[in-house]
Amino acid sequence: MKIAVLDDYLKVAQGLADWASLKADVKFFHDYIEPASLVKSLAGFDVIVAMRERSRLSAELLGQLPELKLIVTTGLRNASIDMQACKERGIMVCGAPGSDDGGKGTAELGWALLMALANRIPQEAQNMREGHWQTAMTPVLSSKRLGVVGLGKLGQLMARYGKAFDMDVVAWSPNLTEERASAAGVRRVEKDELFSGSDFITINLVLSASTQGIVDAHSIGLMKPTACLVNTSRAGLIDQNALRSALESSKIAGVGLDVFDVEPLPADDPWRRVPNALLTPHLGYANPENFAAYYPNVVQAIAAWKKGEPVRVID
Template identity: 60%
Template sequence: MELYASVRTIMKIAVLDDYLDSARRLADWESLGAGAQVSFFREYLADDDARAQALAPFDVVVAMRERTPFPAALIERLPRLRLLVTTGMRNNSIDMAACRTRGIDVCGAPGSPDSAGATAELAWALILALFKRIPREHATMVAGGWQSAMPEPLAAKRLGVAGLGNLGQRVARVGQAMGMDVVAWSPNLTDARAAEAGVARVDKHTLFATSDVVSLHLVLSAATCEVVDAEAIAAMKPTAFLVNTSRAGLVDQQALMRALRDGGIAGAGLDVYPEEPLPADDPVRGLPNVVLTPHLGYVTPQNFGAFYCNAVEAIAAWAAGQPIRVLNKLGMAGDGRTR
């Protein structure tokens, strides 16, 4: 940290969106030395004015994934900011080009190598909760009742996997073990890649029109924004479910809400939302045919421990004048994009 000490005596570090108050105990922040002053923010800073006011005194900001966006307008209001560390190695909510123009390094802090396993588990928790009507039966039991519905078996049902990468393949394998007919689609999926995963590739319309449950595992990009459009949702069976543990931006939210309210589909399991944290008065909270979780897919002690330990490592390397895992170098893919 000698380079930094020659510029300022104290390095002020903000750790954002620490909802569960876990960052302090999951990494050795004291290893950064007496010259590092770390502040942990549990509460979400809801708008750019609040963010600019709260973060103006800080030299370093640690962002948890895409929870807090950093557009150019906000970056211009943070005169002391010199290092922005994002957990994970991709963040579409940071204007990388604006940071580079201001001389701000953006460094990644990877998570646990097996974080996809946790997200796949959550996807299956939502699928099972929907098919077995667990929230409804739990509420009935708590209220003093007994059986209120007849749950459906999964065997012989069709699972449609949208996105057959590492995570999608994990979800597909569980479906196969359940005796489901598993099919897959993504914009770039080939027959050969699908065959390697032991599933059949179908076109987009067929996936949505014939599946009893569709689980989304696509990366959000300009090409996949609202790829689950009104036409795809309208093609789904009225008995089918949609599960999204990926990104809310993949789905036309208005079309989804209409289908949920009007019986166009049977229900949805959602872990991701257009605005997070989900507002208390958001209409989706009042729908009887949804199972909601608060973006838990990647939230595990192992993953967050890796995130924060790697964030500390990135800060120490930058302070020593040798930044690592820099994401906003010239010519990097995705440079300058915001979500």
């Protein structure tokens, strides 16, 4: 049996699980494989281990991998896998959960981005290196308004952090009720009010057909010129062109992004040159605790499948 472990950028997968117990030929791919090269790289493998939402396993690709029988993805869902194509070709897909942190790693990163934007840490740190001193004043968060778009587990964590800093926390999502908002200790407002009245906005929705582009040009246009936005969820939730334009024309103060339409972000991508954009390379889930759980659960899933007793099958 041949197993391909994709997108092991940090070269940690081999040391985090007992791959030898599978008695298989395991190959670890440390570099991102361009889509045009995936067929050649993955030909002949029986099992693919996919790091959630990195390399895209499209219907076209899967149709050219006749030996493939099993995909195991870290996490319990992966939008980069064409599930319908897997079903049609009889390829089983199983999940491998990470640590049971309830999304704390992603929420903590989101809050770090918000704090860095509020205090202009990237700019002031660079200014210090260049010999400057105190080039701007930065606001306190207390009494500022935090707008939380999406009040699921991540949104609730961000709301809790905002309340801990004595912020005025409001929330909106397409299906959010006043009762659910109240239970989370925040106030529900309409979408336009959230975008027009918030000093900081954090995006915490699941990407779906109904939420694609939900932060549109109109919403971005309502934001204060002093406001900042943070997105640690999915790039597709936001109109990227409208967001970039707002930053380039100084219509909003800043943005913290951990997610992008194309990942890894190409070296020449325009986002790398956008002013007041604080960018991180999808670090939200890439923490030691998660990865130390992901890969042993991957090995367990492959072993269970070999025995004919598959676990955590994703339909």
